Amino acid sequence: MKEKTSSFYDRIAPWIIPVALLLGWQLFTMNRSISGSILPPPLEVVQAGAQMAVNGDLWTHIFISFNRALTGFVIGGGLGLIFGLLNGIYPIAEKHLDTTVQMFRNIPHLALIPLIILWFGVGEEPKVILVAIGVFFPIYINTYHGIRSVDKGLIEMGNVYRLSRQKLFSKIVLRGALPSILVGIRYALGTMWVTLIVAETVAASSGIGYMSNNAREFMQLDIVVLAILLYALLGKLADSLAKLLESRLLKWNPVYQKK
Amino acid sequence: MTNLGVELEINQLEKSFGHLEVLREVDLRINPGEFIAIVGKSGCGKSTLLRHIAGLEKATTGEVKQDDILLDGLNKQARIMFQDARLLPWLTVLENVGVGLGLKKEWMEQAKWALQQVGLEERAKEWPAVLSGGQKQRIALARALASKPKLMLLDEPLGALDALTRLEMQLLIEELWLKQKFTTILVTHDMSEAIKLADRVILIENGSVKLDLRIDLPRPRTRSNPKFAKLEEELLSSVLGKQKLDLQEHRMRKVGNE
Numbered sequence: 001m002k003e004k005t006s007s008f009y010d011r012i013a014p015w016i017i018p019v020a021l022l023l024g025w026q027l028f029t030m031n032r033s034i035s036g037s038i039l040p041p042p043l044e045v046v047q048a049g050a051q052m053a054v055n056g057d058l059w060t061h062i063f064i065s066f067n068r069a070l071t072g073f074v075i076g077g078g079l080g081l082i083f084g085l086l087n088g089i090y091p092i093a094e095k096h097l098d099t100t101v102q103m104f105r106n107i108p109h110l111a112l113i114p115l116i117i118l119w120f121g122v123g124e125e126p127k128v129i130l131v132a133i134g135v136f137f138p139i140y141i142n143t144y145h146g147i148r149s150v151d152k153g154l155i156e157m158g159n160v161y162r163l164s165r166q167k168l169f170s171k172i173v174l175r176g177a178l179p180s181i182l183v184g185i186r187y188a189l190g191t192m193w194v195t196l197i198v199a200e201t202v203a204a205s206s207g208i209g210y211m212s213n214n215a216r217e218f219m220q221l222d223i224v225v226l227a228i229l230l231y232a233l234l235g236k237l238a239d240s241l242a243k244l245l246e247s248r249l250l251k252w253n254p255v256y257q258k259k
Numbered sequence: 260m261t262n263l264g265v266e267l268e269i270n271q272l273e274k275s276f277g278h279l280e281v282l283r284e285v286d287l288r289i290n291p292g293e294f295i296a297i298v299g300k301s302g303c304g305k306s307t308l309l310r311h312i313a314g315l316e317k318a319t320t321g322e323v324k325q326d327d328i329l330l331d332g333l334n335k336q337a338r339i340m341f342q343d344a345r346l347l348p349w350l351t352v353l354e355n356v357g358v359g360l361g362l363k364k365e366w367m368e369q370a371k372w373a374l375q376q377v378g379l380e381e382r383a384k385e386w387p388a389v390l391s392g393g394q395k396q397r398i399a400l401a402r403a404l405a406s407k408p409k410l411m412l413l414d415e416p417l418g419a420l421d422a423l424t425r426l427e428m429q430l431l432i433e434e435l436w437l438k439q440k441f442t443t444i445l446v447t448h449d450m451s452e453a454i455k456l457a458d459r460v461i462l463i464e465n466g467s468v469k470l471d472l473r474i475d476l477p478r479p480r481t482r483s484n485p486k487f488a489k490l491e492e493e494l495l496s497s498v499l500g501k502q503k504l505d506l507q508e509h510r511m512r513k514v515g516n517e
């Protein structure tokens with residue numbers, strides 16, 4: 001029995017501080033220590049959310065943002081993975097490409113916003129492109145680094161045991177680089193949201209960022225806060241998915257084994 | 260049973276890395292199914308010699324012939340056991356043994372057989388991370404055995420194991436060798452291990468063969484056999500040089516008298 005209570009506590013433990021923060025927030029706004037025009041009480045935010053959920057606006061904005069995030073992530077992440085693999089495996093590719101990639105990496109991708117708006121206008125493309133650029137570099141660098149740091153002894157072993165090139169890649173090189181690639185993916189998911197928020201706030205006519213920016217013009221503070229909370233939730237969701245992926249793909253590693 | 264081992268012939272093998280001569284004029288003949296131990300101080304070139312036989316290094320001059328065919332590139336008949344087990348941590352024990360068969364179709368039956376040979380068939384589905392050092396080396400041995408090799412190269416595979424596990428592994432290797440008769444070359448710095456297992460002990464010093472000692476003791480060999488002790492002493496004195504050993508004996512006697 002004792003074990004059960006402790007496992008229950010283990011499960012709720014990460015949520016104690018968020019819930020306490022929420023309660024404190026409600027309390028301070030209710031007794032007017034914090035003015036409603038600075039921070040609306042959480043219940044009002046929930047109400048605003050419920051209202052938007054009922055009339056469907058909320059889902060449209062979330063769906064649009066999610067769509068942009070995913071499209072950008074797949075394009076940028078896919079390219080990052082391909083270039084990372086290419087440069088990690090073939091020295092000739094690395095010799096020709098790595099310097100260029102490192103040069104572009106040092107440009108903050110958000111600095112490209114004016115240029116990209118000029119080129120592509122304010123439609124869907126600039127957001128997707130910005131997200132793609134944002135996620136490309138973390139995935140590229142971690143894939144490349146992961147492949148370069150695969151144990152040379154294991155590769156030599158694979159050669160001695162005459163594994164085919166394809167098996168050598170799938171069973172040794174890729175599997176060995178996977179922990180590093182997954183770190184890149186988790187990091188890229190963070191960049192993905194940041195990029196999208198900025199892009200949607202600067203130039204958009206839909207999406208969560210637009211919803212928040214639009215609400216600011218009409219002083220709808222509850223919706224602004226709602227948008228912030230949505231980003232927090234979506235970010236956490238993405239991170240949880242990445243964690244799930246890690247524990248699935250790296251279950252051989254004692255670090256990821258569940259007790 | 261027909262003889263499965265390969266015959267090796269090494270002629271005037273030399274290897275240098277830059278100015279550093281690692282192997283000099285090595286001549287060696289190894290009969291099919293023979294168990295050879297290569298001993299010597301660290302850095303004497305014994306591992307480099309093994310890597311040449313495996314085809315992992317290219318000779319500066321000289322040649323290695325296997326069954327009268329000149330060796331060029333990776334040795335297809337050879338399987339190596341390294342000092343570290345080099346198991347793939349993301350594959351199960353059974354799949355790791357399957358690597359020895361190139362994970363080509365229908366590898367599983369053969370891998371199970373090999374795992375049985377080393378007595379670890381009940382661990383087939385586990386990850387290597389949960390095994391002890393000795394068990395990992397046994398898996399590595401099974402991986403080497405799986406393809407029924409004609410030449411087994413052992414590069415100090417027992418060096419990192421504790422004394423008891425090492426004795427167990429020595430017995431296992433001897434048993435499997437007696438059963439399957441693959442030609443075996445063991446690199447070791449443990450003289451008693453060399454005498455216990457090998458038909459011939461080759462001493463390498465400064466990159467060349469200094470001693471080629473035939474061991475004619477009946478198997479299984481134990482250290483209680485006085486001939487064993489005598490051979491070990493002979494070997495040790497060749498490795499260390501005669502005076503040093505005398506000096507040590509002298510000191511021991513002095514301690515004994517006091």
